[in-house]
Amino acid sequence: MALSEFERKRVEKVMEAFMERRRPPAHVRDRLDFVWRLEGQSVSLYEVRPLMDDASRIVENPVFKATFVRKSGRWKLYWQRADLKWHGYDPHPELASLEDVLQVVEKDEYACFFG
Template sequence: MTLPPADLARVRRWCDQRVPDSVRDQVRVDCDEAPRHLTIVECRPPWGPDLGPEWTRFPIARLTYTKKSGTWALYYRDRNLRFHRYVQTAPTGNIGELLDEVDRDAIGIFWG
């Protein structure tokens, strides 16, 4: 299955806009793509040269697509890096509503 291209583009733009250009050498927000979901990840550079050149990737939220209904559902990550349905927001066909919820983070579950 492929994800809706317009929604994928919207999430990519949202990620790009989360961090000002002036600090992108310190933190980034990226989107990892899978056939049925997108995972929003926070990326940070290595803490020291002995750790190698790879940035760490820490999952923040997951957006899961259901093709049959054409809806997206929002998931949060627990301390064991497992995802659970975020029940404060119902599945929707408008992915922007879910991105707004991640931005708002009313209960501090996404960004802490």
């Protein structure tokens, strides 16, 4: 089941605040930026940049994915490994809120999200 309209608005508010803190300065955004998407019950963040050998092509590299599990009322946090599959983030596989997810992502203790 998808998020309610109230939950979607809350996610938008939280993610916009996160983007304010994490986005690079405006003069750099044509070379490096971040975008986020809400799909169903999952929030994903992507790094966006032009290809090194063809600046006309833009690539999106996943940073993290967090999925809300309604049954538990918690968020599951995932990161994408070199095998291009999503894996649970073992130090903190589930968190109580999206704000908690973003704190873990920003701290990035094991360099899984921003390297």
